[in-house]
Each structure stands twice: as structure tokens, then as C-alpha cells.
Amino acid sequence: MNPDQLKRILDDHALWLAGNGGECAKLRGADLSRANLRGADLSEANLSGADLSRADLRGADLRGANLREADLSEATGLHYAQCSFDAHGERGRELSGAIINGELRLFCGCFSGTLADLDHYIDKGAERYKATRKLARDFIVAAIDAARKDKQ
DSSP states (O other): OOHHHHHHHHHHHHHHHTTSSOOOOBOTTOBOTTOBOTTOBOTTOBOTTOBOTTOBOTTOBOTTOBOTTOBOTTOBSSOEEEEEEOTTSOTTEEEEEEEETTEEEEEETTEEEEHHHHHHHHHHSOHHHHHHHHHHHHHHHHHHHHHHHHHO
């Protein structure tokens, strides 16, 4: 996606957010690996499966954005962690966590929400999945905490 196309999508998204027409940004699977999204308002945008590897996300608003299966591994401007697990039959599952506007948000193919939301999801889920889901959760929290401490 070239910068002009991205600008049009973001401008249209801003109109949509303000209730002035426009359209919610649909960037599912988009290659945004070199995009400058610094300060962009991407709240509620669909970024599922997008490649944000080297995107500049400093100051970007990602509240409510769909980041399921998005690659944030090399993005700048956010604290991020991800782990894969398959020990209990959920082959290829990945849990990602990112600090978005000061709050830890978590994403998986089957889940998106806060830490409290994830704890509730795990508690209500099948017993056979609880142990590895809790391990993945704990890993993400520890990795995010370590990254925050390193930056201080």
C-alpha cells in the first residue's frame, strides 16, 4: 500500500470516527511494515493480520482496533510481546500483548480484550486449556513488564 492510499484510508477513517460519513479503516492483511503511523487515530480499525513489523506507531491510537494475528514484532512506539503455544491441541495459537494508551491489551485468534477479560475467558473455558493459556498469559505479562523496566 502506498502512502497516498494509506492517507486516504486514514482520512476516511477520521470522518467515520467523527460521525461525518467516511468509512472504518479496513486494513486486514495490509503490508504496513514501513508505514509512518505516528500519531494516527486507528481506534476501532480492522488491522487483523496486518504486517506492522517496522511501522512507526509512536502516539498512534489503537483503542478498540482489531489486532488479531497482526505482526507487531518490529513496530516502534509500543511495548509488545507475543508467544506461540500448541501443547494442548490448540496448534498454532499465538497470544499477543501490547500496551495501548497505557493499558495492556491482549489478542489471540479467539480473543481480544484486557487482562481482566482474558482471565475471565480462561476461567470460563474448557479445563484442558486452562494451564497452557495461563502460562501464555503469564509470559506476556512478564515480557511486557520487563520491556517497560528496560525503557525506564
